[in-house]
Amino acid sequence: MAVLDRIATARDDAFAARVAMILMTSCVNVANEDPTYENHANRLHFAQLHFRAAVNTKALAAAIIANNTTIQGEIDSAPTQLGANVPDSDLEYVIGGLFDNFANAYASVS
Secondary structure, three states, X not given: OHHHHHHHHHHOHHXXXXXXXXXXXXXXXXXXXXXXXXXXXXXXXXXXXHHOOOOOXXXXXXXXXXXXXXXXXXXXXXXXXOOOOOOHHHHHHHHHHXXXXXXXXXXXXX
């Protein structure tokens, strides 16, 4: 069942670690971006939370999977791989597109 395979992937430690590492790269970039960049305060706050390991990367992995049909298809085509077949470039693309959504969702978290 596709949904159960996607849940298993989002909960997989190795997949979540990949999400965390790719997200870390984005967070380092945000920490160094121009402070006048749109939504910078929320973006920086989210980056700082991730630096402190205060972000649930398995929840973010679920959001990434739910948001992208390409990643869903990759998981569905080889469910036993638990997302190992999902290229890093696909994760980078989706994280880049969702970064502000994540930042805004974590804006009130201290």
